[in-house]
Amino acid sequence: MNANSIVSIEDLKVNLLTTRGVVCAVRGVSFEIGKGEIHGLVGESGCGKTMTAKSILRLHDEKRTLYGGKILLRESGGAVENVFDLRKEQLQKVRGKEVAMIFQDPMVSLNPLLTIGDQIGEMLRFHTDLSPKEIEAKTLELLETVGIRPAGERSRQYPFEFSGGMAQRIMIAMALSCNPQLLIADESTTALDVTTQAQILDLMKSLQKSIGMSILLITHNFGVVAEICDRASVMYAGKIVETSTVRELFDAPRHPYTQSLIRSIPKSGCAGQRLVTIPGAPPSLLEPIHGCAFAPRCRYAAQRCRTQEPPMCTAGEGHEYACYLPNAGEEADHV
């Protein structure tokens, strides 16, 4: 684990036991998130982004999940712990306090029968030594911070009295209440309209700056990555295919999958033209995958790609990719 990192995921594997067999949802994922870094995790639906993120908090049903690898977490005290070695009570202290998470649909992520003040306050109640009075004051302060006013009145309201964007602000207030080291945002702007999405992203970015926490941002939207992330990892079929700074990812993507994703972002001024797509569909994770998982959809795939899994290669500082033919796409792009 890097000295500057908050979280280091090392060869994470997540296998889900289902009635149809074992699903290898995450097949060896490694990446690190530095202190104060906003790290994007990008990929299409079902590629294992959420699975990876939830593993950091061990939120999967452990009766039906087999974990492999390590998730090292630097706690606020400085001690480094493997999340998978934690006992239940220790895990409860990590959840919410060290690592907080916000979800895709804020309207169903809040308990409909409890006031929002109660839902924010209980975080403080179980993670801090504050008195009930102090908890109330802190709750109102948090609501003010995320722009919910008048905080006193609104803290006594129920989730159904808020719009989606407001509810996501409440989720953010709740997540930030114990000053976590890391905030995991799982598609947290996907359910919102574009204007609200931009507001929420701005809010997250400004809060991240003032608190100095790190964010793991899960999204399938490259626009969101470009807007707020420092670094990003691209996932495909349960593996990371490329990790780099966002600038390099857009300027010089190495992996053909990353290149295809970036090509398929709709561009303005192209109205009436067909959108670029990636042919084919991701492989089933119920069956073992040989070679590169993207090979069947990759136009540069060689014989070797289908039989041997490409190793992680480095292209400069902090830029990693898993492909044998890293430059094939670039040339094609300029044609």
Added chain:
Amino acid sequence: MGRYVLKRFLQIIPIFFVVSIVIFAIVRMSPTDPITVILGGKKATEAAIAAVKVKFHFDQPVVVQYLLWMKGIFTGDFGISYKYQQAVSGMIFGRLPVTMGLIAISSVIGIVIAIPAGILCAVRKNTAADRVISVVTIILVSCPVFLTCMLMILVMSKISGAVFTGTYTNVREYFQRLAIPSVALSFSMIALIGRVSRTSMIKELKSNYIETAEAKGLPGRRILFHHAFKNAVIPVITVASIQIGAMIVGSVLVENVFSLPGLGSLLINGINTSDYPIVQGITLLLVGVFLLINLLVDILYAAIDPRIRYE
């Protein structure tokens, strides 16, 4: 909240009157002549018949008869029994403690056992404990109440030799007499509430806000009771209220088997002897109880769920 309660209360008033008209009309449509019942079927003199007609208001139009009955209800006078020639209200209130006691005690037994059992099953879903409880509830729900009653009398009298049937003379005896019948009556309640709490709890435990609560690092008990149970209890209340209604019917059977002096046996007796004031009175009372239970349930919903409260 106060406005909501008032609104609900005002809504049940017209229902009460409409039902009372229906009850009154149905009883009037019966082919048996009430005068024959009152005079015991004997050949009576013209004078006796005329006297009865005046005493029971048969000389008045039906509408007036209804209004007189209603007026009586609100002053605590349910009319006079055709057969016994005494006040129906006294007969009903003398028997009310047995029926209400049976329903109340068995509801409490049912809820106190079934809800924790349901939660346990939901938390330990598909384990041995869950399967055992599920099998027991299926057996309980499949047994007709009169059969369980008879089996219980048989077993309990063999074990202790005590008397479990008949009437009571003091408070201690009251509870002794009601204990076993209440347990018998609670079986279907246990089974039904147990199943519903299990299903409802399993559904709530899968929802997104529970994942949020877990991600917040809350203790398991807090997640279970403060977050999941509050949501899961709403369908349980619905089913419990319906089941309490069904228990009123069940109590008739239980009272019969245990020879308890309750409303059920009085009602059956009244129907058999065409004693209409008794039939009308008890039916209307049960309707009133039913409406009040429904009102209570509506208030409970509103107390739990703010979305209902602010409608």
